[in-house]
Structure formats: C-alpha cells, structure tokens
Amino acid sequence: MGALGKAHNIDDLRSLAKRRLPRAMFDYIDGGAEDEVTVRANRAGFASVSLVPRQLVDVSDVDLSISAFGAALSVPFMIAPTGMSAMFHPGAEPAVAAAAAQAGTLYSLSTMASTSIEDVAGCFSGPKAFQLYAFRDRDLTSEFIRRARAAKYNALILTVDVPVAGNRERDLRNGMTLPPALGLMGILDVLRHWRWALDYARAPRMTLANVAHRIDEANADISTLSGYITNQFSPAMTWADARSIAEEWGGPFAIKGILHPDDARAAVDSGASAVIVSNHGGRQLDGAISSVAALPAIAAAVGSQCEVFLDGGIRRGSDIVKALALGAKGCFIGRPYLYGLGAAGRPGVDKAMEIMTTETRRALALLGCPAIREIDETMVIKHHT
DSSP states (O other): OOTGGGOOSHHHHHHHHHHHSOHHHHHHHHOOSTTOHHHHHHHHHHHTEEEOOOOSOOOSSOBOOEEETTEEESSSEEEOOOSOGGGTOTTHHHHHHHHHHHHTOOEEEETTOSSOHHHHHHHOOSOEEEEEEOBSOHHHHHHHHHHHHHTTOSEEEEEOSOSSOOOOHHHHHHTOOSSOOOOHHHHHHHHHTHHHHHHHHHSOOOOOTTTGGGSOGGGOOHHHHHHHHHHHBOTTOOHHHHHHHHHHHOSOEEEEEEOSHHHHHHHHHTTOSEEEEOOGGGTSSTTOOOHHHHHHHHHHHHTTTSEEEEESOOOSHHHHHHHHHTTOSEEEESHHHHHHHHHHSHHHHHHHHHHHHHHHHHHHHHHTOSBGGGOOGGGEEEOOO
C-alpha cells in the first residue's frame, strides 16, 4: 500500500503535500492573511454546528446529485478556482480537471491559472466555469469573456473581494516569488524536497497562461506577469461594473466573495444568478467572518432568487452536509484538492475527490437522509460561541 493508500482523510493528504513540497510552495497553499484568524475561523465555524440525525430511514441508496449553473452534477461539491497549479505539480490544472470529470463535478479555472482557457476546454468536456477578477483594464475582462464563451464555459465567476492583494505574511517570510528565486535556505529546502525539484525542472516553463500574451515577449517572465495581474486589481469597481460584466457575459453568472446579506441582494440586483459565500479562504481580510457563519443570513436573504454556494473551510464530507442544511445549494473546495495535487498529482486529486464523496455519502446515511434534496435546517443546530 503506497502513501496515498494510507491517506484516510484530507488532513492526511495535507501531511503528504507538506512532505513533498518545499516550504514556500506548501505555505502558499496552506497559509492565509496576517495572523490567519479567518483561516482558523473557517474551520471552527463548522465545529460550532452539530448534526441532528434521524433513525430508521432507508438509506441503502444515497443520492448525492445536485444541479449547479444549469448542469447536473454527481456530487454536491465543485472545484474552486485556484491559481498557478503548476507550482505544486506539473500535471497542473489538466490533472485537476480530469479528476473533476471522473467525480462528475464542475471545474473552475482561475484567471491566474498556469493553463489557458482554451487548453483546459480542449482536455475537459464537462461543466466548467471561468473565474475573473475586477480588473482596471476592461478590455482584458472583455477578452476573457469572449474567450470563455468561445470555449463553451458554462458559467462566469466574478471574484470581488480583491480590491487590493491580501497581506500573506507566510509568503513574505518565505521570500515567495514566481518562479521561486531562492536564497541559500531556499535552495537547501528544495534539495530536501528533491522529488518536487525534479518534477519542476522537467516541466515546461511556468507562466500565467491567460495573460502571458499581454506582456512584451522579452519581459514575459512569471514575476512580471504576476506583477501585471496584481496591478490590474481595481479598488474602484462598483456594482454597476458587475452588472455590465453580467450583461456582457449573458449566461450563468456568480459573484464570489459575498459575506453580507445586503451585498447578496446587490449581487442579485446586478444580474448574478448565483452568489458564492466566501472570504477567499482567509487569504484577504484577516478577522473577516467565517463563510459558514455568514451563510444562513445570506441564504435567507436571496436563496429563493439565486443559487447560493459556500466556499471556505471544508475538509470533511460532514462539513458539506452542514453547509447544505444551513442553506447552501452546493459547496466549492480548494485546499483539499490542492493538498492532493501537491502530494501526488492526478492520483492525489482523485484521492481527495474520493475522500470527499465517500465522507459525504456516509454522513448523509448516518444522518438518516437518503438524498441531498431532502436536507433541511432541522438537521443541524448552530451553537453560539
């Protein structure tokens, strides 16, 4: 039995990723902003919710299927958009998309991906969404919309909680640059993680594939591209801009980064067909409310008008069940599959999908709930801390 065979939960995959990846790479996945209060709150929020099981219910056949963005999914969780997957394994975004296809779920591609909109579409025929940020350059936004439409993406996700980049102090302490510019300690750390180093050395040169063409070819290294993207974050974007993007896209449209019910209402008024309750995995405003704590009020405010999804803090299938009982239609996972990717590439992501699916099915059976559609608020009790 290999190391993956001994991985029984997402935390085990995290341990394997920590073992394989240099510290700077692992911390880029694992870390958050400043004191990481919100990172911890996302997990603690689920611990403050208890499940209330019912007994003597036939759960011999548990149905995990949901619909999201007009697509039928086999499981109630989707792949969240995360950037620069090639840093963790050369399989990068295509490996994650392949695992999503096998799991029967939706894959989301980040603007900051190391694989292009078109290349992902070429290797993945399942339901997919493209995520973009609020950029200063509206022509770039329009270009992304045209490319995603031409590549037949099902949905567009606008991330709105990055008017400026968060203060991620683990990355600062590690001297994290893209590609890694290593001092003596960094070189020694890479040598200790030689399997990652060999994979990295053999892989094609890493780039931010969706924006590389925007930089003069002579300066098109990843550090320049990363700086270009950071400088594109717009602190001046308003709901009117979100409405304009929704109208230009003209299809299923989600706004990600919502934590306040009034913002959820504004998102719907701006043309969103979905809101994603998210604090960016605790990587933006430290001290922000946890996603699961924000969820019930948002679901109550707009759940009858749009799809409500939750992102942040999910590590167990029971977390997904709790989120659904609190009003989410489905969930997004990010770090769980990145731990799998960092641990072992495509097989590690498959393992993460398998763990989440098995745990969700088991949690529903033990809850006495034979189908996702039968989950309701009577199945949880939220404790005030």
